[in-house]
Amino acid sequence: MMKTLVLLGHHEIGGQQFHHGDELPPNTLPAETVDSWIDRKWLMELDSVERRSLFRLFAPFSRSKETEELTEEEKAELCLPA
Amino acid sequence: MHEHPNPTITEHSPFFAPTIPPEQQRTLRQGERAVTEAASRQAAEREQSYLAALNGPPGVQPLKLRPLRQPLLPADFAEQIAALDEKIFERGVAMSRERLLSLGQERFKDLLCKDRAARSLQRVIFTDLSSWFSVQQAFLAAGAFATAVPKRKTSEVARGVGEDRERAATINGFSDLWKASQEPQVVRDVYAFHEAFVTLALGQSILEQLSRDGRLRSRLFCGGRIGATTSYFRSWLATLEGPHFKVTVASPLWHILAWLTNEHTPLLEPAEQAKELFGVRAPSRAQIKLCDALMQGFLLGLRSWDLWNYVGRVTRQLIQHRDLEIWCNDLAKRYPAIAQFHDVLRDYFWQSVGAGSVYHAHRVFDSARYHSYLDHSLGRLLDCVSAIAALAVEGTCVARFSDWLLLEGKPKPKLADTISEKLETAFAGQSFQVNVEEVR
Numbered sequence: 001m002m003k004t005l006v007l008l009g010h011h012e013i014g015g016q017q018f019h020h021g022d023e024l025p026p027n028t029l030p031a032e033t034v035d036s037w038i039d040r041k042w043l044m045e046l047d048s049v050e051r052r053s054l055f056r057l058f059a060p061f062s063r064s065k066e067t068e069e070l071t072e073e074e075k076a077e078l079c080l081p082a
Numbered sequence: 083m084h085e086h087p088n089p090t091i092t093e094h095s096p097f098f099a100p101t102i103p104p105e106q107q108r109t110l111r112q113g114e115r116a117v118t119e120a121a122s123r124q125a126a127e128r129e130q131s132y133l134a135a136l137n138g139p140p141g142v143q144p145l146k147l148r149p150l151r152q153p154l155l156p157a158d159f160a161e162q163i164a165a166l167d168e169k170i171f172e173r174g175v176a177m178s179r180e181r182l183l184s185l186g187q188e189r190f191k192d193l194l195c196k197d198r199a200a201r202s203l204q205r206v207i208f209t210d211l212s213s214w215f216s217v218q219q220a221f222l223a224a225g226a227f228a229t230a231v232p233k234r235k236t237s238e239v240a241r242g243v244g245e246d247r248e249r250a251a252t253i254n255g256f257s258d259l260w261k262a263s264q265e266p267q268v269v270r271d272v273y274a275f276h277e278a279f280v281t282l283a284l285g286q287s288i289l290e291q292l293s294r295d296g297r298l299r300s301r302l303f304c305g306g307r308i309g310a311t312t313s314y315f316r317s318w319l320a321t322l323e324g325p326h327f328k329v330t331v332a333s334p335l336w337h338i339l340a341w342l343t344n345e346h347t348p349l350l351e352p353a354e355q356a357k358e359l360f361g362v363r364a365p366s367r368a369q370i371k372l373c374d375a376l377m378q379g380f381l382l383g384l385r386s387w388d389l390w391n392y393v394g395r396v397t398r399q400l401i402q403h404r405d406l407e408i409w410c411n412d413l414a415k416r417y418p419a420i421a422q423f424h425d426v427l428r429d430y431f432w433q434s435v436g437a438g439s440v441y442h443a444h445r446v447f448d449s450a451r452y453h454s455y456l457d458h459s460l461g462r463l464l465d466c467v468s469a470i471a472a473l474a475v476e477g478t479c480v481a482r483f484s485d486w487l488l489l490e491g492k493p494k495p496k497l498a499d500t501i502s503e504k505l506e507t508a509f510a511g512q513s514f515q516v517n518v519e520e521v522r
Binding site for chain 1: 198
């Protein structure tokens with residue numbers, strides 16, 4: 001199952017400001033740093049069932065390499081019919 | 083010798099009744115009860131038959147619905163439209179992949195900002211703003227999920243009234259969240275996020291379905307009904323490749339109803355209506371939108387809490403039900419032919435229930451069937467309007483929606499007049515206003 005990383009508190013990563021509750025874009029930090037930040041309670045890891053990653057859902061627009069699908073109901077309701 | 087008199091023997095009735103065994107007593111009691119019940123049942127049936135005979139048959143013959151007036155169309159109109167839709171599908175809409183990506187990236191940043199804004203207030207703590215279930219749970223946890231709609235009383239349930247109010251009180255999705263009145267700012271923030279999310283989801287599907295020749299082909303462009311997808315498609319018109327223009331028929335639903343009912347009172351523009359309703363000289367956009375939604379709801383035959391629900395969904399405003407009733411009655415007085423049309427049409431959708439039982443036989447209004455019939459019939463006529471307009475400009479039409487057309491190239495002079503003439507021929511007596519506008 002994919003994980004969504006959520007920042008706790010305000011942080012600056014690579015010159016970019018992140019606010020409390022913001023999603024951390026996938027692959028922004030190395031895995032060891034992520035683990036360390038989770039231990040320090042700077043990051044929270046949620047299952048994609050609990051919180052889907054907007055970066056993965058809209059991968060073409062967010063330039064994320066990882067992707068996540070909308071649900072079938074959402075596709076039927078929101079997407080263009082073929 | 084004394085002779086003894088004969089003794090007098092008197093038989094006294096026994097002080098205690100003869101002892102009957104308990105089993106026998108039970109059998110006797112059961113027998114008596116069965117006899118009483120049978121007699122009572124027979125009496126009730128006799129009375130029921132008597133009353134039924136006095137009242138006549140409880141079931142009333144349902145009225146036979148006559149078809150609505152139809153526009154004057156050529157005999158092969160259906161074939162023409164099918165051929166046109168096929169051409170529209172094959173032609174596709176020219177869109178620029180680069181512009182789609184660029185606009186999508188810009189909108190994705192905006193989505194993140196809206197996500198942050200919705201979480202910043204912290205009156206309701208959200209987990210996943212894109213999922214209705216998660217948003218619902220967050221509102222429930224904060225105790226902000228209740229609506230201001232009065233609950234249906236037990237007496238109303240027993241009488242079978244107030245069903246529309248109960249329907250209006252439910253919150254079943256993002257489209258109903260405006261009813262949660264405790265945290266209006268949070269609701270506005272959630273809506274801002276949701277709209278950005280829906281727009282991006284559509285944009286992404288456009289990008290995925292865009293062919294290698296730079297053209298987008300979808301059945302949505304062949305007579306798509308008014309809905310979320312068609313309205314959000316407008317927000318991606320900036321990504322069209324080459325010159326395009328839009329053709330919009332102003333207030334098509336009003337013209338159809340006026341033509342069906344021979345309504346002679348001219349349509350009051352929403353801005354003018356807002357001035358009257360609110361007693362102001364410069365009505366706000368929200369007031370104009372409210373008047374427009376009220377008019378649409380009235381034309382669709384919605385009344386009471388169904389109208390409240392419809393207007394609320396369109397405007398996302400909590401309006402006093404009583405005010406809405408007054409405004410709706412004002413509209414009924416202003417447009418008597420349309421009001422009468424709906425009143426008469428409603429008579430066809432009363433149905434008898436509980437037939438055969440004099441105590442339960444009554445008539446109920448089948449609201450669902452009435453609205454389904456109206457939606458279907460008016461939808462077909464709206465499709466006719468769109469199809470006639472599309473046939474008038476056949477060569478360049480790349481998308482046909484029920485209330486507007488998208489055309490490729492530059493508009494020809496007098497195009498609006500040509501479309502108006504065709505529409506006026508089909509819908510005799512109506513003068514349609516057609517607007518032609520270039521897409522920038």
